[in-house]
Amino acid sequence: MASTLPAQKKGRSRRSGTPWTRGGCITCKSRRKGGCDRATPSCNNCLKLGRVCEGYDDLWVTPLGPSALVFKSDKGPKRRRLNSSSPSQPPSPCSSPSSSDLWQDAQLSPQPVTPGWSVPSSPQCRVIDLDVEESSQEQASAELDCLSVIPKPQGFLSHLSGHEAHYLQYHEAMASQRLANLESEHNPLRSFLIPRAMSSPLLMKAVCAISAMHLSNRTDSLDAKTAAIDFYGRTLRGLQAVMAQSVTEVVPDDAMLAVGMLCKYEVVRGSVKHWVVHLTALHRLIESRGGLGSMDSEAAHFLRGLYVYAYSMGQISNRKKVLGNLILADTDMETPRLSIYLGFTEDLLKICACVAELPALAGDDLSLRLAIASINDSLLTWTPSSTRLNIPQDLTQSTLVRLKLVAECFRDAGFIYLHSILEHMSRDISPPYHTTSQTPNSIPKWSTLITTPKHIAIDRLLARIQSFPLDDHCEYSALTFPLFIAGAESDVFEHRELVLQSLSKLQENFGIGNTLRAKDILRILWARQDAAVQDLSRKAHWMDILEELQWELTLA
Template sequence: MTSTALPAQKKGRSRRSGTPWTRGGCITCKSRRKGGCDRATPSCNNCLKLGRVCEGYDDLWVAPLGPSAPVFKSTRGPKRQKLNSSSPSQPLSPSSSPSSSDSWQDVWQNSQLSPQPITPGWSIPSSPQDRVRDLDVDVASHEQNSGEQDRLSVIPKPKGFLSHLSGHEAHYLQYHEAMASQRLANLESEHNPLRSFLIPRAMSSPLLMKAVCAISAMHLSNRTDSLDAKTAAIDFYGRTLRGLRTVMAQSVTEIVPDDAILAVGMMCKYEVVRGSVQQWVVHLTALHRLIASRGGLGSMEPEAAHFLRGLYVYAYSMGRISNRKKILGSLILADTDMEAPRLSIYLGFTEDILKICACVAELPSLQGDDISLRLSIASINDSLLTWTPSSARLNIPQDLTQSTLIRLKLVAECFRDAGFIYLHSILEHMSRDTSPPCNATPQPRGPITEWSALITTPKQIAIDRLLSRIESFPLDDNCEYSALTFPLFIAGAESDVFEHRDFVLQSLGKLQENFGIGNTLRAKDVLRILWARKDAIAQDPSKNVHWMDVLEELQWELTLA
């Protein structure tokens, strides 16, 4: 009886005493084949007790990552050439023109794309050795044999169903599955297509895999300031562009596959995450042309079409708000669902509001026709007044909780207030614009007071209501709040209340910290420049400066997505 009881007692003591053994320990404990790793950050207590350097964790999502959390480190630093002057952490120079994106732009502009029937999905072969000169870092060819091995030495070799991937691909794919996919959507659900659709698709498409890994690595770099992740993001980005150029070269004789179009959509998303102010419009325009070349979304697989529709409508509408002159003038993407469209992870309940804002952006084209302009202002005002979250008939996933739906509706209400503010803003900018549109007969235009009289909600009331509502939000890591960049930006740009500035900057800072999307930094840059200009001319009532003037001077293609 004693001999049979001892093993059970020994097993019980090992499970109850000390720190339980886990397969998910730090890299140091795994390499030493030691249990007892408690996975604490920044260093596990097991390494601290033994006086060893804890090399971090290969599964970075084991705990929420702070902005300065350590990721992984190698015993030797990888060899690199120094960063160029246009680093993503700094505002881009208006004259910068990355060669990789220009080449991609040339390719799709020169391609003879025409509508074609749908064919089964297709992907290009993986090309692990491809390394290109990209936006921020020139990666030398000898890094493949030196620094690359240093970084990969701390990333476990993929096993099981990931075994066909490189160490970096498996690493960033897993990070995307557990962290980035939740932080890079405006709606989290069990069936988040960034996971349930995109990951299985990428597992069989080397091209799409590189695009997903580029976004994942850039997101990790934003949240941790990891130079390794930043370098990996640039590498994956460049290799994705090479793959897309190969597809475009074959587009004359072959149909552009769904995976390639999805990869272009991911490139547009990459630039938003990175905080680009010069390149994302190139990818958005290419996405529009490629979908048109297929004959529309209806020719694509239903899941791919649904995903791309939400992504494109969201990016297009946000682009029209801040880049009217640089975004395609018409949105020609028909709904793919025969019945009510599904609730999009990007649009939520805001789709109708975003489309109204896109109509507001078109008002300057009516400057030569005062009657049409007044009718349009009145129509937009009525649309904003009568809008409700339930206005659009949507198929809502069954797994969404009531609290999630409440957050989505609150965010949508913020967008309605932002719509009123944006309408006032555009009209004020038009009233100071003395240059008539092309081919339009200059006509006397009504003063801003007459135009504003057609809007039932005064600008300051909309600003106060919007910021009061956001102030009641926790702005935590519930990803529905990640959509608030545009409402915060437009309120900060149009408010004359000095105290609002700190609140807007703090709120945008929370979004950056919680969601790691780089465009919040660019929005803050524009606001700081705008406020400095306003303060400089505060003593001269005859002068004024508008946020669109600042963007024009900087030549920035700011996206508020």
């Protein structure tokens, strides 16, 4: 009887059904069911089938790990024909590791990088698991469509786990846009970094660490924070293995990009210490390669913007110059592109870095006065076109207008910062209490060399910011430093609420942790100033607060 029956066809066939669309509820999407009418509170599709409609919320409200419904069916997993890398298990909660310790002590064999990937120019392709059994077809299809925005390499990604796929998707859809000061069609956090991470397990982990930390900041998700710590530690251990091999070999570009991403991770986390470790390491690695000119052109442009931005911001907010003289030479590069971090503010940031060096001239009054006059003239004559830059063709006029408005805020912030540093220097060299023999005329009048008074620069800056919507246009994410310096130097009580509200908007819209650190410093400073309101000679200064806390604050 068995011999008379036709042999049963093995394998699986594609299940027919209504085409799946992105417009349905979460339940219909996960079951790959079309025809969802998006009715509220439950769609009619779910009501007819007796299922619980999960609504239409943002899939990123809570992190989607390998155990989430859209990644796994209710039934137990079945055997797969290919042995792909299994989804990574959720990492156990732990404290953030010490960067310097892991740089020196961690050991981990590097994962193999599959060579020969060629990434297509169009991002509309999928990372496909070809070995899902028939019973898992519905939820697998939903997963594929969730990942449809990830560029697909021409090969099998053995190092892409379920957690990595999730956080890579979040990076493409959300974090890459919120973690830049300029959004464009060719944002390198997407167009450059994602294809590189696809073929580099080390860089992939660094990108996922940033993505998970950003998601944690926006949602207060413990799972995302735990995943961020896990990816961060694995990246550090992977870098240690690369450094051990670099004694006889050149450090690869992807390892240097991973170091830059760890510095960015610490800024997103709101670190007041570890970002310095990573930025210093990046500078040494670039020097060991012979400069940016020895690197791949795209990698060099990306790291240049990241480094100059982070270095300049670190110089501005740290009296002890925690980075030392680590200026990055880029004379061997072509004309710099408009950076997603610097925008039109590069010259202004360099001017502010010069202001930070003025205390070193305190013993030479003539040199100090000449330096103040030069800085003042540079701020007065600055224009957005002062620096020659290659501007991408896809930038809209409205984007360029926002970049210029932000840069004008930085110019006002430069004047305020100049006044702030000179006042702090005056207090350092003057006695705290005036006697009959020590009159106010004995205090140096350096501020008279500045053509824009401090209160005018503060009023102009805050009036401009008050006219901004401070929405999710990422150009506004660069305003942390102007807001901080205006709040720290203003004597008008009403300005405090505006500064705090604006910093809170930046935190809500962009999820960068250093805005919280900026608010912490301002609250402490204002409390000190209110307590000493009757004793102006003992007025607190924000740099004194940073020194007391031993914080190495970055406002990048």
